[in-house]
Amino acid sequence: MRKNLVASIAFLLASSTAVLAQSATDGKVKIGILNDQSGVYADFGGKSSVEAAKMAVEDFGGKVLGVPVEIVDADHQNKADIASNIARQWYDTEQVDAIMELTTSSVALAVQAIAKEKKKIDIVTGAATTDLTGKACSPYGFHWAYDTHALAVGTGGALVKQGGDSWFFLTADYAFGYSLEQQTTDYVKASGGTVVGSVRHPLSSQDFSSFLLQAQSSGAKVIGLANAGLDTSNAIKQAAEFGITQGGQHLAALLFTLAEVHGLGLEAAQGLTLTEGFYWNRDDESRAFAKKFFARTGKMPNMIHTGTYSAVTQYLKAVQKAGTDETDAVAKLLHEMPVDDVFGRGGTVGANGRMIHDMYLLQVKKPSESKEPWDYFNVLATIPGKEAYIDPAKSGCDLVK
Structure with a gap:
């Protein structure tokens, strides 16, 4: 009986170990x-x-x-x-x-x-x-x-091809903004464009007037908004008050998504070019x-x-x-x-x-073009993943051999 008991316990332990090996650790x-x-x-x-x-x-x-x-x-x-x-x-x-x-x-x-x-x-x-x-x-x-490289390739690349070959950046003052500005700068210059200047603003800014005046006076064809969320929305709204787009300069929302377009409204956002990795109405x-x-x-x-x-x-x-x-x-x-x-x-x-x-180059529709709620984008192009992202071998990651 003792031998049978020992054998049974050993079997149960082995079974439990096998179950744990095929289950969550905790x-x-x-x-x-x-x-x-x-x-x-x-x-x-x-x-x-x-x-x-x-x-x-x-x-x-x-x-x-x-x-x-x-x-x-x-x-x-x-x-x-x-x-x-x-x-x-x-x-x-x-x-x-x-x-x-x-x-x-x-x-x-x-x-x-x-x-x-x-x-x-x-x-x-x-x-x-x-x-x-x-x-x-x-x-x-x-x-x-x-990532910032995919955004630069998408929005930055599209605008340079359309003649937007001089840029001024309005940049969020932290790691994301620096990276987005640098990636877009590199892509603009590689495409034959120039960057005439930049200014940095704090996260969650309410007043963009001084920053926008600097961008306006730069004479750049494109003002690159290297920010996101409400910062981008507020910058676009205030740019309209200064008549920036009416004066012939183009706003490039480098990180702008469907959520922010909805918050801003088609009337204010129409014509903006942006890059996303997904569009619901695709x-x-x-x-x-x-x-x-x-x-x-x-x-x-x-x-x-x-x-x-x-x-x-x-x-x-x-x-x-x-x-x-x-x-x-x-x-x-x-x-x-x-x-x-x-x-x-x-x-x-x-x-x-x-x-x-793949990423998608999108343009915000005019209000008259939208057929239903949330129908906000025209898909201008599909950007293949190998073009959108940095080759891992060139990324600077020490894990890539």
Whole structure:
């Protein structure tokens, strides 16, 4: 009997070990959505990105490896120190397996450094700096929806081709703005254009008058708005008051999405050229996704929302395929697995963590051209992923051999 008992216990232990090898390390999978929910980028991502993440979990079945998937979220207030404190708490004491969205480049860089230290996954959909997959790259860090290089190639490239060969930049005074200005400057100069000057403004500025006067007096054909969210919207509104576009200068909204166009209105936004990684009215699949999203949020999704849906979905696919949520196993598969969903069709992930997918050059319609609510864009061109993004071998990431 004793031998039989020992044999039974050994069998049970072996069985338990086998089950654990094919399950979540702590009996659950937990994903954190960390972004701006109350400030200048609240419409850009915000609570709608949280809903996109929850949609992804529900569409996946609510579980992976037989355990529930939980979404938690927090507002980092666009402050890297607050974001860092939340990230450490989530990773250290709340069993969060991956943090995603991470609007604001300074925040994303800070959290990615912590994720690297803790050997945890982060997938950025809301921030733009190419440093995330360049000098600050991480084996556990991924950049999903867009970046400053893709925006420069799209909007910057289009305007230079249309004759906008002299530029002045109005730039948000932090990592994202610097990166977007530099990437666009490089592309403008490589295309034969010139940059006559730039000015930097604080995040969440209310008064752009002095900055716009400098841009106006520069005589540049294009005023590049290297900012985002309400900062871009406010700059465009105030530019109209100064008669800047009426005077013949063109405004280039270098990071402007469907959410901001909706907030600004077609009357004010018409004619703007911009670049996004997703447009809801592109085809039947995107329209079906957008209809579900609208039912939950009351708005149509932009590339941040849909990119977050894609990132959560791909992470869960990697966990399922790996048979574990252990970081190294999941990160390896995230680098290897193709991305094929409503957002990242035919996407691939480079050794630097950059997800390479097509981008879309868009122009805001005139009010008379819009056929239904949220029908705001004409698709001018599709920019192939290999053109939109930096070759991983040239990104400056030390992980690329």
